[in-house]
Amino acid sequence: MKVIDKIASRDASRPFYFFEFFPPRTDQGFENLLSRIARLAFLKPLALSVTWGAGGSTKERSLDLAGITQKEHKVDTILHLTCTNMLQGMVDDALMTAKQRGIQNLLALRGDPPKGKEEWLPIDAQFQYGVHLVKYIRDHPDFGNYFCIGVAGYPEGHPDTDNDEDAEIEFLKAKVDAGADYIITQLFYDVDKFLTWHAKVRAKGITVPIIPGVMPIQTFASFQRLIKLTGTSVPEQVMHDLEAIKHDDQLVKDFGVNLAVDMVQRLTAEGINGIHFCTLNLEKSVQRVLEKLGWTGAQNSPTLLKNKLIEDTVSNDLSVAAKTATTDAAASLASISKTDGEAGAGELNNAASWDDFPNGRFGDFKSPAYGNRDPWGNLTHIAPSHLGSPKTIGDLTNIFLDYLHSKRQTTPFSPEPLSAESATILPHIEKLTKRGWWTVGSQPAVDGASSSDPVFGWGPRSGFVFQKGFVEFFCDEEDVDGIARRIHERGRGWVHWIAANARGDIRGHAASDDRNAVTWGVFPGQEIIQTTIIEKESFLSWKDEAYSIWAEWASHYRPGTEERELLDQIRKNRWLVSVVHHDYKDTDALWMLFD
Template sequence: MKLSDKIAAHDPSQPFYTFEFFPPRTDQGFENLVSRISRLATLNPLAISVTWGAGGSTKDRSLELASLTQGDYHLDTLLHLTCTNMEQGLVDEVLKAVRDRGIQNILALRGDPPRGEEEWIPSDPRFTHAVDLVSYISASPEYSSDFCVGVAAYPDGHTESTTDEDKEIDYLKAKVDAGSDFIITQLFYDVDQFLRWLAKIRSKGITVPVIPGIMPIQTYASFVRLTKLCGTRVPACITEDLAPISHDDQLVKDYGVKLAVQMIRRLRLEGGIQGFHFCTLNLEKSVQRVLETLRWAGDTPGTMEPPAEMGPPDLLITPTSATDTATSTLATISVTDGEAGRGELNNAATWDDFPNGRFGDFKSPAFGNQDLWGGSGISGSDVLAQWNNPKSLDDLTQIFLGHLHAKILTTPFSPTPLSSESLMILPHLERLTRRSWWTVGSQPAVDGVSSGDKVVGWGPRGGYVFQKGFVEFFCEEKDMDVIERRVERNGHGWVHYFAGNYKADGECRSNVPEGGRNAVTWGVFPGQEIAQTTIIEKESFLTWKDEAFSIWSEWASFYRPGSEERKLLEGVRNERWLVSIVHHDYKDPQALWTFLFDGNDS
């Protein structure tokens, strides 16, 4: 059913909400996301949305996921669709495929180029901006009756806009006038600004439903990264609230739920907002808690029926029951087949209490979570202001050293300043970087430190956290050969590594046994099983390797073809190796560094 029709038919006195998901990067994550959606569907969203990667980079997976939720589960699905940097004819191909799958809702976006591509290449000259896609669908005799089309809006302003707010609102009105049926906004946290913006667009004659984008804060690091990426205004009171708890993931998550509830209540009361769009990042627990706090769970239409092969409904976990049983024994829990391997079953709903990003469990639906709206993550202002014009390997070394010494706030691989945790091993990171082994990830060894520790603590209070020493860096192939010999001769079974380059597709060098998985961060908390938040194994390394080398491509794309900067960065991408090393002796804080610096290479 079209979302516009569902909104029109919905009781105006009752709220509604939609959930946003992205296609996971791994097959296992994809399978487990379907189970996650089945649990969240018991909260009865009016629809769900599926994102579309930059330049159509997730086309097949986005279509597959949308087909499952719409066709097999009968859950009305909104598919994001970008129009720039896509091959000629791809928009038509996708629209036909979407229509054949019974999907009637499209969110039309301009979109970003995929990593490593030039900016804004109108590969199909019919589509340069979102308004072109809206106009094409709405005016087409072939598609106009088949689709309900929504568009995005930016209450805090678009990050790349060089125009004033009035001009941006004019662009928004042009999209609405072209035929869009509703608006979904970018995430925001300044309710006063949103209400002012909403009144302004209404005064300009924009009357279609506006659905605010709500993202409960998951971790402090992800909050900082996403608000910077999206150009989101953060009220001073939120910054002040987060400052004393930023090191405690559980308190940050609790605050994120409380803040989302407060925002929604104000938007309902002061703005008359009826519907809300939850950006889930493929996580479930915070959204569930928000809706249950509001007493909305299960009160609105929209059901998701499990396909026959998944078994009868009594085998499904509801969101509430999943929370209630999070600390139960394996014997007392029933889940759908394929949710997770034995020993992880009772973590199905709470798998991502502490989002794991690229270092987490590759079976998690949230593994390697991507940025909103298919964004690239590197801005031109950062390239010019912080990284300037590197023309030699030494220039690159100075950029990485500048980040270590807080002279440069970010690198393309580190979107925030160096953490307090990294400062614990700063001399070692500096020594590696001066070798031209540019570090992009690391952690010190930690043996049973309080979970409330302000530097390395995480999770609920009253627990203890552990870490194995870990470092990740780019180096030349000859250095990789030295490292391999050192592991073989001096590792004594304590050292595992993965190494890969740009040219090897789906392959890497490693001494980790096939199927081996290294938990390098874990915690022990009252009333819970041991929590493993950082896991390094082949699948996750390969996924990150591809992304890491695409960052070199993207960085290079900011410089003109044939320039010294581009030649340098593309040469690094083509020739360097990404190396990940773990030392398993977490009781010796110097073990990893002694191995790296004092080994016999002869």
């Protein structure tokens, strides 16, 4: 059924909501997301929405997920569709497949720049903006009357219009005039700005439903990435409150739930009764928001909501002197996973919350949120201005060394500056890098540091955290041979390692069923929480992404240039190696292996 018809036919005094999901990166994550959607379907969303990866990178998974949701769970599904890297035939194929699978609702978007590009450029002149996609669908004899079409609204302006609000509202009106039925906004945290924008949109004569986008904050690290990526403004009081608790993942999550409840209550009090929740493929936060709002039961009148107090608040006891557990985005992929804090990775944990916090690249590959780096399931593309002009192996080594020495803030493998945690092992990773083994992930061994530790701490306070040392790097095949011999001679059963190249060759002795927890925490009243797990499946998933980064890096240079040929050869010939040492009580054990 068309969502515009469902909105029109519902009881106007009762709020409605959508849930947004992205196609998981792994088959296991996909299967587990279906179970998660089945549980969330009991909350009676008006519709579910499924994102479309940049440039159609998740096309088949998006169509599969939307089709299964529509057929198996009997929930109307909104399929996102973008112009990025789409030719007319590709658009027709996507629309026909959606129609065949019973999907009747779309969200037509221009889309983000494809990989390897800093600016958005169309590959088909007739699909330059979202308005062109809307008009094409509406004018098509096979699709025009079948689909209900939504478009995006930008309460704080689109980055490509230099935040020109009036121009952006004119673009929005053009999309509605072309045949759009409803508007879903980009997520925001400043309700006052949204309400001002909403009034201007209505004053322009736009009367279609406007559904605001709300995303409960999951962790401080993921929140920071989000606002940087989208350019979303944050009220000063919200940032002040988050700064005080950013070291405690659970407090941040609780704060995020309460903030979302407060935002929705303000919106419904102003007569805006539809909400689009971005879930990040997680379950618990959005469920808690709905429970606090009273929307999961019979009493969900906006009049009652206006006077309803939030049932619990974030603790005011913020006296623990701890700094944020920063992410080692360059030399510690594990820390990305850790600070994004997947809460429990075992199948015995409660299915609704075993991955309650976002995952990093080495979270649990069975999680629907595994590997997520942004709200749409995409990894951040490389900014060309940060690439340099490497023409030799030595140039590449210097790029990685400059990053370790903080002379550059990013590399293609590291979107954020080096963290404080890396400083504790800097001489070791520097030594490997000088050898020509370019490190892209590592962490030191830690034996029972306080969860409030300013460098290693994460999760709730009053706990202890542990880490096994591991390192990951690119090297030549002959070096892989030497590493294999060294581990055989000195490993004594304490070392797991795995290596792979772009062709798909695999070496090492990490078995398919090995699940090496390399970061875990022990907290009062909880099971042991494992936030970083290195296993064969997750490594191979990351391996594919890692070699795509080399290909993307090379694509920034013209064919035939020294830079292009060097990077192409690196991608073809180098191996990605991951080594874990299980003796977390000996902080030098891993590094002695390479001396």
